[in-house]
Amino acid sequence: MIAIHKGAAPPALVRVGELHARELCDAYDADPETYRATKPMPVRKSIYTSDAVKAELETLHHGKCCYCETVIPKPYADSQVEHWRPKSSSRQNLDGERMRPGYYWLAYSWDNLLLSCSFCNKIKNDLFPLAEPATRARSHGMRIEDERPSILKPDGDNDPGDHISFWSEVPVGITQLGRKTIEVLGLDSLKHGPRLTHLAKIREARNLAIDLMGSTDPKARHHAALFRTFVEEAVQPEKPYSAMVIDYLRANPLPDLLA
Secondary structure: OOOOOOOOOOHHHHHHHHHHHHHHHHHHHHOHHHHHHOOOOOOOHHHHOOHHHHHHHHHHOOOEOOOOOOEOOOOOOOEEEEEOOOOOOEEOOOOOOOEOOOOHHHOOOHHHEEEEEHHHHHHHOOEOOEOOHHHOOOOOOOOHHHOOEOOOOOOOOOOHHHOEEEEOOEEEEOOHHHHHHHHHHOOOOHHHHHHHHHHHHHHHHHHHHHHHHOOOOHHHHHHHHHHHHHHHHOOOOOOOOHHHHHHHHHHOOOOOOOO
16 A cells, blocks of 8 residues: 545536535435435445546556555456445444445545555445544534544555555554554455565566676676666556565665666
């Protein structure tokens, strides 16, 4: 997970989203008990998954999942517009009670929308643990400011790198917030095998750069430079699993052999 910096919301989302969010709030006020029981809120998927919203999120997320950093293949058919605070229902943990409705009034809020891969979206589902569950906002009349979420928000105030590090390809929580985020999102799942494959490529390129740089053959030295460039560019935010690569190179720096 890397920090994501979002700018202003797409104008169409603000215009249409605010209007329909008001309709959702009015619907809840008219029949709160039914919506707290089984009746789903009439959230319009077409608004928060519009082409304008997805295009902007794909740009800001560098085409990667906001959680696991897997690059989502174009045309992004596998991408999901993720609600950080879940829109339909919420749970404190997998075995916990499903609280209805969810954060319906934030269904079209730019601050609440992220881009994720289908795997992470399915794993997170409606999980949204809080440090103090009693503070959970159950309707638009309650304050989300009173909540203290137990998981990281990729575009929030906390830099994920301060809470999650990598031991080889395995994410390790270095704070309680980091550990809970890994647990809830399944970031250490075996489903993330491509992360190990990518690290193997980085490790091989680093070793080849070091080995070939000692050669007197100009072609070998040229290839060493190419391998070094590949490794150095792998830490850029648009590259897959860049947080993992940053930690790997911090522990295994490239020696300055190209001077």
